[in-house]
Amino acid sequence: MEKKARKLTLALGNSNHTHMLISREEFTFTEGADNSIQFLLSTTGIIQHEEHDRIVLPVGFRHFKVNQVEFNPFDRTSSPVWD
Amino acid sequence: MTTLNEESNPLNWKYNVQGYSGYSFSEALRLYKTRYNDFDTFCRMVITHDGMTQFAALAKQFWEDTPIVTVQEALQYKNLEHRRVSFLCIGIENLFKALQPELIKSETVHKINHRWDSENILYSQHLNDTYELYRIPKEKFFRPEQLDTRSADVFAVRCQCTSTQRDYFIYVNDEAVKQNDPIEAISWTIRLNVKNPKRIYRQGDIIIAEADIDAQVCEPYHLSREQYLNLMYAET
Numbered sequence: 303m304e305k306k307a308r309k310l311t312l313a314l315g316n317s318n319h320t321h322m323l324i325s326r327e328e329f330t331f332t333e334g335a336d337n338s339i340q341f342l343l344s345t346t347g348i349i350q351h352e353e354h355d356r357i358v359l360p361v362g363f364r365h366f367k368v369n370q371v372e373f374n375p376f377d378r379t380s381s382p383v384w385d
Numbered sequence: 386m387t388t389l390n391e392e393s394n395p396l397n398w399k400y401n402v403q404g405y406s407g408y409s410f411s412e413a414l415r416l417y418k419t420r421y422n423d424f425d426t427f428c429r430m431v432i433t434h435d436g437m438t439q440f441a442a443l444a445k446q447f448w449e450d451t452p453i454v455t456v457q458e459a460l461q462y463k464n465l466e467h468r469r470v471s472f473l474c475i476g477i478e479n480l481f482k483a484l485q486p487e488l489i490k491s492e493t494v495h496k497i498n499h500r501w502d503s504e505n506i507l508y509s510q511h512l513n514d515t516y517e518l519y520r521i522p523k524e525k526f527f528r529p530e531q532l533d534t535r536s537a538d539v540f541a542v543r544c545q546c547t548s549t550q551r552d553y554f555i556y557v558n559d560e561a562v563k564q565n566d567p568i569e570a571i572s573w574t575i576r577l578n579v580k581n582p583k584r585i586y587r588q589g590d591i592i593i594a595e596a597d598i599d600a601q602v603c604e605p606y607h608l609s610r611e612q613y614l615n616l617m618y619a620e621t
């Protein structure tokens with residue numbers, strides 16, 4: 303289901319840190335499997351984090367957020383990295 | 386048979402940690418302390434609903450005196466699931482320090498990375514990023530009775546965050562490192578769900594793929610070495 307926001311938590315990390323997408327105008331987003339999110343900006347979007355430098359995303363594209371994955375040697379599956 | 390009073394006491398409950406059920410209170414608390422180090426992080430990550438406040442209160446009481454699980458201890462566990470949970474809670478960095486993995490190959494890549502200043506103005510930086518591929522022989526990781534045909538040597542790639550300068554180890558699939566290529570290993574850790582991305586951004590452990598407006602979600606796939614080197618636009 304498509305939703306709208308100006309501010310969206312893309313992921314919560316260790317130590318209460320947050321990857322936060324912020325834009326001056328509303329953008330649409332859809333949440334998918336494995337914590338994935340796709341979003342369509344209507345103006346520049348900025349991803350902020352307490353420790354990592356910002357990322358500035360342009361309009362005119364569709365963006366797809368996923369988590370980096372790691373392997374589980376015991377059951378041979380892949381799952382999101384817990385940072 | 387337990388009385389109602391006994392059943393309502395969190396000390397008598399059975400706990401599920403990382404998908405494995407049946408832990409006693411003290412076993413669960415040891416694993417949680419091993420994983421989360423401090424009580425505040427434990428509360429934030431584990432105490433997620435009101436029904437757990439009783440458990441949290443009791444955990445606080447025992448937290449300081451609860452010892453963490455050591456690598457040496459976890460290696461003795463015969464129960465594969467218990468070992469798996471213990472290894473997960475110990476964390477790959479601590480595990481790799483203790484098991485002394487073999488460095489298979491190191492590769493330094495020259496990158497032109499993109500960043501933005503406080504006014505959101507784009508600038509580029511040249512950097513050398515080093516990736517190391519490590520292996521732990523399966524005999525060190527699994528017990529003899531667990532060494533069946535599914536068991537393989539365990540591989541991890543070591544990389545450094547360009548913002549925090551911290552080193553990270555990430556487990557990778559042995560199938561992805563048959564060429565002993567550390568860049569292929571780090572590429573494997575990025576699994577996208579859109580075809581033909583134009584650029585990739587990474588902020589810590591989250592990945593943003595930029596694609597055409599009409600792009601659709603596809604079956605997830607891992608990046609190849611070439612895709613990783615050609616598409617990565619910004620890492621912070």
